[in-house]
Amino acid sequence: MIKDKKTYHILVVEDNPGDYLLITDYLEEHISNPNIIHTQNYKETKRQIETSTQKMDVVLLDLSLPDKSGDELIENILEICEDTPVIVLTGYSDIDFSINSISKGIADYLLKDELTGDSLYKSIIYCIERLKKNNELFESEKRYSELFHLSPLPMWVYDIDTLEFLDVNDAAQKHYGYSSEEFLSMTLKDIRPPQDMPAFEEQLKIARQYPKEFISGVFRHIKKNGEIIDVDVQSNYIQYKGRNARVILVNDITDRLEYISAIETKNKELQDIAWLQSHVMRAPVAKILGIVHLLQRIDLDEVEKTILLNDLNACASEIDLVIHDIAKKTHEARLK
Incomplete structure (x- = not known):
């Protein structure tokens, strides 16, 4: 038989010398070098766990100790063992008691009369691996929770079928004005403007048709105070x-869209100014050039010269009006 070469630190809590020797034999049957610590009562066990610098991989616990037994022993052992798996080894085959023990946090419940080296080794390995996976899951959930609740952007989780809010972060509560309790009593429809409902229903059909696809888009939401905002929404299953x-991850882009709109308006105004400069002024300037050309002719009589000078004055006045109009529009655009 190939033995497990990994070093396991095992605390055996057993007051019966014969049972302890049997457990030791079972452990050495499958583990090359088990580090076995032996205690015979609760008081000694508590002192061992609290003072030892070496963390135990597993605790094998007899339910009948001289100073404690049964439910009380289980509860006290679990308190001091923290995240170390505890396997109960007992001669009592009470199914209800075993189920109750598991529900309290006992990793496994084995009957001594049915115990073998194989069953004990498998139980130890399964319990250690189960604890490892549970710890990894806990850390994963903790990281998710921290990313979710500490996000500076509003986030929430909602039920695909009922549209109910299942969880919201602090940023969402602050930005939308609803408390956590208020959010959890609402659905997605409560933060959409009534006039957007037809479009919302169409978007919902697509989301339900492809429930596990990444979805993004720009929508309108309504805050508790009635303010309507434009948001960029990122959504994943x-x-x-x-x-x-x-x-859902929400980014309020209301200010950004308003800024873009203002830039577009200003660009339109600048285009109008440029058009005035390039087109409206061209006509009177062309007239002036023509009049100057005619005045340069020496064969004009006084009447003709007077007419041309009047036309020249009219063109100058027209240019003056255009310049004033351009200056006014430029000033207004600068103020905006």
């Missing part, structure tokens, strides 16, 4: 507490 859901 997530399983949340057994429900089909979507996690």
